[in-house]
Amino acid sequence: MTASIMVQGAGSNVGKSVLVAGLCRYFSSQGLTVMPFKPQNMSNNAAVTSDHGEIGRAQALQARAARAAPISDMNPVLLKPETDTGAQIIVQGARYGTMRAAEYGQHKASLMPKVMESYARLEARADLVIIEGAGSPAEVNLRQGDLANMGFAEEADVPVILVGDIDRGGVIASLVGTHAVLEPSEKQRIKGFLINKFRGDTSLFADGMDIISARTGWQGLGILPWFGAAARLPAEDILDLETKSSQSSNHDSYHVAVPVIRRIANFDDLDPLSQDPGFRVTLVKPGEPLPLDADLVLLPGSKSTIADLQFLREQGWDQDLMTLRRHGRAVIGLCGGYQMLGKYIHDPDGIEGMAGRVDGLGLLDIETTLTEQKTLTHTTGIETRTGAAISGYEIHLGQTTGADTAQPMVHHIEGRDGINVDGAISPDGQVAGCYMHGLFASDTFRSAWLNRHGKASSQIIFDQQIDTTLDQLANHLAAHADLDAIARIAGL
Numbered sequence: 001m002t003a004s005i006m007v008q009g010a011g012s013n014v015g016k017s018v019l020v021a022g023l024c025r026y027f028s029s030q031g032l033t034v035m036p037f038k039p040q041n042m043s044n045n046a047a048v049t050s051d052h053g054e055i056g057r058a059q060a061l062q063a064r065a066a067r068a069a070p071i072s073d074m075n076p077v078l079l080k081p082e083t084d085t086g087a088q089i090i091v092q093g094a095r096y097g098t099m100r101a102a103e104y105g106q107h108k109a110s111l112m113p114k115v116m117e118s119y120a121r122l123e124a125r126a127d128l129v130i131i132e133g134a135g136s137p138a139e140v141n142l143r144q145g146d147l148a149n150m151g152f153a154e155e156a157d158v159p160v161i162l163v164g165d166i167d168r169g170g171v172i173a174s175l176v177g178t179h180a181v182l183e184p185s186e187k188q189r190i191k192g193f194l195i196n197k198f199r200g201d202t203s204l205f206a207d208g209m210d211i212i213s214a215r216t217g218w219q220g221l222g223i224l225p226w227f228g229a230a231a232r233l234p235a236e237d238i239l240d241l242e243t244k245s246s247q248s249s250n251h252d253s254y255h256v257a258v259p260v261i262r263r264i265a266n267f268d269d270l271d272p273l274s275q276d277p278g279f280r281v282t283l284v285k286p287g288e289p290l291p292l293d294a295d296l297v298l299l300p301g302s303k304s305t306i307a308d309l310q311f312l313r314e315q316g317w318d319q320d321l322m323t324l325r326r327h328g329r330a331v332i333g334l335c336g337g338y339q340m341l342g343k344y345i346h347d348p349d350g351i352e353g354m355a356g357r358v359d360g361l362g363l364l365d366i367e368t369t370l371t372e373q374k375t376l377t378h379t380t381g382i383e384t385r386t387g388a389a390i391s392g393y394e395i396h397l398g399q400t401t402g403a404d405t406a407q408p409m410v411h412h413i414e415g416r417d418g419i420n421v422d423g424a425i426s427p428d429g430q431v432a433g434c435y436m437h438g439l440f441a442s443d444t445f446r447s448a449w450l451n452r453h454g455k456a457s458s459q460i461i462f463d464q465q466i467d468t469t470l471d472q473l474a475n476h477l478a479a480h481a482d483l484d485a486i487a488r489i490a491g492l
Contacts, residue, residue, distance in 0.1 A: 002123040004158045005490035008133035008149050008190075010174040014165035015196040017058040018230050018473065020132045024066035026474035026483060027128055032492075035074065035126040036062030039115045040108075040134055040148040042079040042087070044265035044303045045235070048376050048393040053093015054078065057268060058132070061234055065470045066130075073118035077111055077147060079104070082263065082304050082352070092118060095374055109145030112155060119156060128490060131158060137186065138178040150186045159489050160190045161221060167197035172208055179216040191489045192219035194481060199226050202480070222481035232275060232469045234268045253280040254455050257294035259317050260285055261308040265301040266395065269334055272441045272462045273298075278450045286311075290320035295453065296330045297321060299337025301437065305370075305398075306352045309340045309360065318361055331363060331431045335396050338423065338433030342366035342402065351397060363431045364424050366402030373397070379436055381412040384425060386448035392438025400424070400435075409434040 007023070009016045020036055028034045038059050047060035053072030063070040072093025080088040082098065089096040089104065091114055099107065122129050134148035137160075145151065153160050162178065164171040179187055193212060195205065202223040209220040256273055260283050273279045284290055290297060302308040312318060325331060333341040342360040346369040349355060360368075380391040390410065402424065409423030409432045423434025439445055447457035477483060 001491070002126055002129060003487075003491035004123070004129040004131060004156070005486065006131035006133060006153050006158045006160045008137050008153075008160050008162050009135070010138065010162055010164040010171070010178050011136050011168070014163050015224075015230075016132050016163055017062070018227070018233065019163060019194070019196065019224075019477070020130050021058075021062045021065040021233070021470060022473040022477045023130050023483075023486070024062050025470045026477055027130070027487075028066045029471075029474060032127040033068075033125065034066040034128045034130060035068060035122040036066055036132065037073075037119060037122055037129050038075045038132040038134065039119070039152045040077040040079070041075050042081065042134065044080050044263060045267060046078065046080065046090075046265075046395060048378055048395055049074075049093055051093065052376050054090055054376055054395060055093065057234055057266075061466075062130075062132075064466070065473075073121050076115045076118035077108075080265075080303055083307075088303070093376075105142075105145070108147055112145075112147060112151070115147055115152065116155060128492065130490075131156075133160075136178065137162075138174075138181050140181050150182070150189070153189055154185070159491075161486065161489065162190050162193045162218070163196050164193065165197050166195050166205070166223075167199065167226070171195060172212055175212050176215045179218075187216070190216075190218055192221040192485065194221050195223045197226050198223050219485065221485055224477070224480050227473060227476050229469050229472055232465060233473075234271050234466070252455075253278055254450055254453060255280045255282065255291070255293055255295045256298050257282045257284055257290050257296070258298050258300060259290065259312060259315070261300065261302055262286075262311045263303040263308050265303040266335065266437050267300055269298070269300060269437055269440055272446060272460070275462070275465070276446060276458050276460050278446070278455055278458055284317070286315050288315075290317055290324060292324065292327070294324060294329060296332060297324060299331070299333040299340055299433075301334055301396075302336030302340075304352055305336040305339050305368075306345055306347060306358055308336065309345070309358065312340065321361065321363070325363065325430060328430070333364075333431075333433035334437060334439075335394075335435050338364075338435060339368040339398060339400065341431060341433050342368055342400065344368070345398075346370065364402070364426055364433060365404040366400050366424050366433075368398045368400045370398040375435070378414075379410075379412055379422070380414045381410045381422070381436070383439065383445055383448075384409055384411065385429065385432075386445060386452055388442065388445040388448035390436065390439040390442040390445045392436040392441065394422075394435045395437065396435055410436055410439075 041056035050069040055075035078090035137149040404424035408421035
């Protein structure tokens with residue numbers, strides 16, 4: 001029988017995703033076939049799977065940690081927010097529909113068979129399945145039809161460990177309070193707890209561990225010190241976006257400004273830039289101007305391109321872009337950002353709201369028509385201006401045409417069937433865009449881009465750095481958590 005364990009949090013953003021990645025790497029290194037699983041996730045930072053679906057990026061990272069190919073079954077329900085009250089629903093990797101929160105709340109229970117179907121397929125392939133919850137089981141107002149936490153744990157009959165974040169304060173209250181609001185069967189299902197993100201001497205919280213155990217009956221499984229290297233791992237949650245600002249104060253580095261639009265999506269494009277000392281990344285928040293000393297403005301992907309284009313204009317960033325362009329600065333748009341750079345965005349079917357046409361920024365002579373059909377593919381190719389090899393993925397609605405596509409940004413080697421080019425470059429070479437995400441993760445491209453602008457070559461091997469960090473994370477858990485006890489709880 002396949003072993004399994006579920007990691008739930010006493011709150012959101014307590015470090016569950018990183019912890020599960022570390023457990024995946026540790027147990028994989030012990031020779032086990034490990035599969036990550038998250039029944040329901042909410043994120044606009046998605047990854048394309050090997051079976052041409054999409055899952056939350058955290059599950060793709062966890063798959064990498066487990067040395068497994070990412071597949072749609074690892075995250076069978078993905079919610080991608082499009083507005084404050086509505087989201088696109090992805091089920092087993094494919095677009096299922098768009099629903100408002102209240103509608104989804106009434107509908108979600110019907111998705112449990114799909115969730116269990118995906119879980120069963122993973123069980124059949126694995127020695128150990130490590131499951132990540134979402135939010136907190138203490139949100140008992142959401143318990144009816146729950147897919148994310150105890151609803152799934154009860155349905156699948158899996159043991160649970162609970163994680164508390166001591167860095168935000170009130171960790172005793174959050175863990176003991178969770179125990180207080182759970183049903184008796186759910187309290188029994190939790191077999192232990194971990195304290196995460198501790199700064200300082202962990203022995204100072206020994207009494208705290210005893211208090212939590214006495215109040216709950218749960219086994220203390222360890223106190224995890226702050227793991228600063230986690231910032232080198234691809235982030236999924238919008239709350240982690242701040243980590244993508246470069247810490248470098250080297251003003252000789254190549255300065256990239258990124259306007260933080262409201263529905264920013266697939267911001268993993270920023271990961272290699274923020275970690276490479278050859279680059280300096282500034283995240284420009286709403287209400288702030290784009291910095292005039294930026295060498296490049298990078299328009300990121302968006303889950304709601306038309307709404308985010310309006311938001312960009314409301315911040316005055318469209319005028320800042322025109323100023324920077326007049327001063328010879330470069331502009332690159334990726335995916336939704338690429339669509340914004342064109343003359344028009346057509347939405348004849350009202351996919352993003354009211355049907356019609358909106359004016360783009362007009363920096364590229366292109367037009368985009370939004371369609372229901374989603375492009376999901378891994379691609380490789382050559383970036384036109386540098387001649388550097390690149391690889392990445394596409395995940396978007398819409399097709400783009402126009403005069404500037406005659407000079408594409410990317411020449412595909414592998415990717416979309418029958419399409420060997422992607423993107424557009426302005427006649428002066430200053431403005432460009434494409435649908436490919438992940439091109440800056442290619443070390444050769446980052447080096448070539450820096451060299452093209454008179455800077456030193458890239459100093460990191462990005463993919464290698466991720467794997468090194470995952471190994472360090474596994475060692476960190478082994479040093480501070482009772483992994484033998486966790487293995488026993490899982491049934492190993």
